[in-house]
Amino acid sequence: MAKYVNIKAPAKLNLGLNITGIIENQYHTIDTIFISVDLYDSIKLTLSDKISVKCKHCLVPNDSNNIAYKAAELLRKQYSVNKGVEIIIDKKIPVGGGMAGGSSNAAAVLRALPLLWNINVDIIQLKQIALSLGADVWYCYIGGIQRGQGIGSELTSINSNISLKLAILPQPWSFNTAAVFKAYDNLKIKQNINVSAIKEAILKQDVKKLNEKLGNSLELAVSSIEPSLLTILKNLRNYGLNVQMTGSGSTLYLVLSSENDIIKLNKYYNGKVIVCNLLPILPKAKLYTI
Secondary structure, eight states, X not given: OOEEEEEEEEEEEEEEEEEEEEOTTSOEEEEEEXXXXXXXXXXXEEEESSEEEEEOOTTSOSSTTSHHHHHXXXXXXXXXXXXXXXXXXXXXXXXXXXXXXXXXXXXXHHHHHHHHHTOOOOHXXXXXXXXXXXXXXXXXXXXXXEEEEETTTEXXXXXXXXXXXXXXXXXXXXXXXXXXXXXXXXOSSOOOOOHHHHHHHHHTTOHHHHHHHOOBTTHHHXXXXXXXXXXXXHHHXXXXXXXXXXXXXXXXXXXXXXXXXXXXXHHHOOSOOEEEEBOSSOOOOEEEEO
């Protein structure tokens, strides 16, 4: 009998991002609020004798360079598993746009494979594997509303029943994260974002206040690399739409506070718009036998 697992890997957004410093290895430290949204990549994992990965998107590697492949490889090595897995990824999250699509894929593999391989895993070991793959992977593994500090791996859960509807505005550019932070270091004027105020608005379920407090310290750095991005932001903000950039770009988003926001967005913005919702709990993996 063939066994396979289906799992959805949701996109990640940053509600606010502040750069707080730099540590010895030249990593910048941050303060941000991570959320997951119901924009998903769909992943099918089928029991096999070796690890392989398939994705039709031209920018996603179909070999051991794929982060989902690396996640499976590390898990198999950690638990001395003598089985493999075929990983098929159906991409819906924009690639290279700062929404952690690759990290979410890797996290989904770490969540689903123990079910497929029938192994018991230790959460501390899983966290170590996730962090070895990238700072975003651990957040994508646990999901929810989390305050991320340090290099983004120090997570503190935020207990809130806030309901958010968001408009995602994918952009055609993909920025090298190191280049963005270098551009940030060269800025003469730096933006400080009050992430504590954003957290407070989330706790109070105050969408209006949340919109007022949002911001991204990397916005000017990214705009110095691609001025067209700043033009889009300024134009939409002039119409009363507080559009923000997530992470180090290039994807933009808008927290919708009324139906009028989406009407104005469709009127004044001619690019692709994806409407989605905050996802408080990650989707579960489902095991099938045929």
